[in-house]
Amino acid sequence: MGCSGCRFRVNFGKALSKVSVFFTMVLIFTYFFYCLTGFCDSAPRAAYRQQTSDLDYDILDDLRPPRRLFPDAPFQRNRTGSADAPAEPSQNTLDSEKETAKSNGIPVSNTFGTKRFPQAIIIGVKKGGTRALLEFLRIHPDVRAFGAEPHFFDRFYDKGLEWYRNLMPRTLDGQITMEKTPSYFVTKEAPSRICTMNCQTKLIVVVRDPVTRAVSDYTQTLSKNPGLPSFQSLALKNSSTGLIDTTWSAVRIGLYAKHLENWLQYFPLSHFLFVSGERLVSDPAGEMGRVQDFLGLKRVVSDKHFYFNQTKGFPCLKKPEGSSRPRCLGKSKGRPHPQIPSEVLQRLRDFYRPFNHRFYQMSGQDFGWD
Structure with a gap:
């Protein structure tokens, strides 16, 4: 009986020892799995930029090197409910973008990289081609x-x-x-404020024939407000005298020389690059070459990225491999302009001519608008 009790205790002890070893192994495995998972989550990883639904151009993943980037910050309502102020991406947005990247087989960490002030800003002008320029630049892996x-x-x-x-x-x-905000160019306080941030900031201005720019500006406003008065009634102070109303923003924006004078009080001319909105349409690769040189970038964006859309009337980015079709700027771009009386357009050309010539002298470029 005593021996039976001894055997029982020995067997029980062996069983208990095996159970302890089993649970110890489980704990060790769990610990190493946790450590490995944590390491993978925190290790630097490469990520492609996620194409957001509000952008107008496809990103040519098949025509450029992989980016080690993160999705761009979205445009959201701020805490006060204003629809105008851009907001920093929320945690829900970041989590959603992270899940999307993971579903595409791209591991990401939203703490990788550094938030910096812009080294370059597209400061103008409205309806000059700033959106197209920004989207062309975003092809570049270093932008x-x-x-x-x-x-x-x-x-x-x-x-x-x-x-x-x-x-x-x-x-x-x-x-x-x-970043790009075309209204900076015509904002009196913008130059001093940007210089307060960094007087070495590089500034890009996309300019376009001020007459066609004014008509395009009016066309955009008319699409949002069909009851808008006619172009000529807004452009002219008095139809009989033919004097131009420079208080109308569509006219005032085109006084490039006046606005540039304000900027040159804070920045030397060498900090500016003036991009032709017309050449951005007729020769996008050529203009993009100048932009990349100005920014100190390798010339990655080239003519292989573009094709000319005859229907739209401007260049589009070629479709990436596997995409059903290429996409151009959205429906808001390339709207047909209303018919403007030729005498009104001629009055505007005469009005702008001395300002254009002054701008050519100041910028060192003849844009050929006359």
Whole structure:
């Protein structure tokens, strides 16, 4: 009986030892799995930029090197409910973008990279081709741009520079942070405010024949407000005298020389690149070459990225491999212009001529608008 009890205790002890070893192995396995998972989540990973639904161009993943980037910050309502202010991406947005990337087989970490102030800003002009330029630039793997127009230096300056910096996408060393807000060029306070941030900022101005720019501006406003008065009634102070009304913003924006004078009080001419809106349509690769040189970038964006859409009347990006079709700028671009009396257009050309010549002298470029 005593021996039976001894055998029982020995067997029980062996069983208990095996159970302890089993649970110890489970704990060790769990620990190593957790560590490995944590390491993978925190390790630097490469990510492609996610194409957002509000952008007008396809990104040519088959024609460019992989990016080690993060999705651009979206344009959202701010905490006060305003639809105008861009907002830093929420955690839900970041989580959603992370899941989307993972579903495409791209592991990401939303803490990789650094938020920096823009080293370059597209400051103007409205209806000159700034959206096309920004989207062409975003093909380049070393360019990271905020997708919406932040309007910080004209509308939301009171929110502070830290708020502005937090809007920017994360970048790696060697990448350029950019944004575009065309209204900066005509905002009196914008040059001093940008210089307060960084007087070494590179400034890009996309300009276009001021007459066709004014008509395009009017066309856009008319699409949103069908009851708008006629172009000629807004452009002319008095139809009998034919004097041009420079208080109308569509006319005032085209006084490029006047606006540039304000900027040259704070920045030297060498900090500006003036891009021709016309050549951005007729020779996008050529203009993009100049832009990449100005930004100190390798010439990655070239003629292989573009094709001319006869229906739209401007260049589009070629479709990436596997895509059903290429996409161009959205329906809001390339609207047919209303018929404007030729005498009104001629009065505008005569009005702008001395300002254009002055702008040619100041910029060192003849844009051939006369």
